[in-house]
Amino acid sequence: MTGERGPRALQRAETRRTLLRESRKLFAAQGYAAVGLAEIVRAAGVTKGALYHHFDSKTDLFRAVLAEVQEEVAVRVAAAGDAQAEPWDQLAAGCRAFLEAGADPDFQRILLVDGPAVLGWAEWRALDEQGSARHLVDALTTLVEAGLLAPQPVQPLARLLSGAMNEAALWLATTAEPGALEDTWAALARMLESLRAE
């Protein structure tokens, strides 16, 4: 049974968590290519044998880390959306939460920069789809069905918005310009408004 909890299973789970936590810190700080497995296992206090007992490859480890980060972002976006009553406000709040999530370095480097390059764009896209991007598609679909959004294919629109927010999040993280977040949000909000049904 998977419900069993012996000391063995606990140890295993903890080792795995440690590996994920330490590699995530290193990947976020230095980038996937710049951090070696030796550095990861040293930080985690285990050996390469342990790492390869839990993960198939360095790429597989990165995939697990990325999924973790993405899940966190998705939760934040969904929470911000659910806090609003009106569908339109839900979309706006989710988008804004996504932009603000860009302040997290893990989010930028792991998810946006290294993700597509390490996993390939196709796989990255698939993971993105079942992460935060799914909420975006859901929200847009709801709006179209409710007649609040001009009828149109949702997929291209979601891609445009997703890309816009990804890039904006990266830009916001590196720019020192004060009010950049508000300016960006204003421009994005205007774009969203333009999609409203008439």
Place this chain on the structure above:
Amino acid sequence: MTGERGPRALQRAETRRTLLRESRKLFAAQGYAAVGLAEIVRAAGVTKGALYHHFDSKTDLFRAVLAEVQEEVAVRVAAAGDAQAEPWDQLAAGCRAFLEAGADPDFQRILLVDGPAVLGWAEWRALDEQGSARHLVDALTTLVEAGLLAPQPVQPLARLLSGAMNEAALWLATTAEPGALEDTWAALARMLESLRAE
């Protein structure tokens, strides 16, 4: 004088061009990380010594390739824009040309996927700025000054649009959906329209 053209300089230039051409093909087809220097020099018919005589590192070679690709895209975008008389049409034509440039695999993989990961987002951004992104900022600035675009900070807007188009270009390249380009363009055009001064 740099204008001198002996057999030496010619040979040097040709070797460099061959290196750039072959590595570009390989980088585009397999991605930066998956292609080794051995494969590159074999394709180019030279040795690693020649490569390191022309470039400081594998990263430096990639940087040169990326700059070349980016220049080509910038030329295409600028040409499409210049073909239009009205400032607003120039922006629209440039954006559309950019989207269509996404059909080129070199463009996708080298410029959009591997670029930020290999060079780091900051350097990639700087290169992007002096490439096609510059034309976008120029066009937007012109429109604002001409009173055709609602007065607003141009930088955030340019980032949003640039990101939207980058992502859309990648999506268009992988989707089999017919009419995807037109749907995407329609959504993008609508966004652009929303920015018009009233």
Place this chain on the structure above:
DNA sequence: GGTTTCACATACCGTTGGTATGTCAAGTAA
């Protein structure tokens, strides 16, 4: 309580990016 399983540790390997050095023709000055 003997056996099996499992979660690692140890030892090792092929390949990779990078470097140090060698080589020989093209350029230069007498």
Place this chain on the structure above:
DNA sequence: TTACTTGACATACCAACGGTATGTGAAACC
């Protein structure tokens, strides 16, 4: 022409990397 220098590579080599094959000892099972 000749002696010398420069430059465009080729050759040989290295440390580090991701990955694998094998060893080990405690926990789980019968």
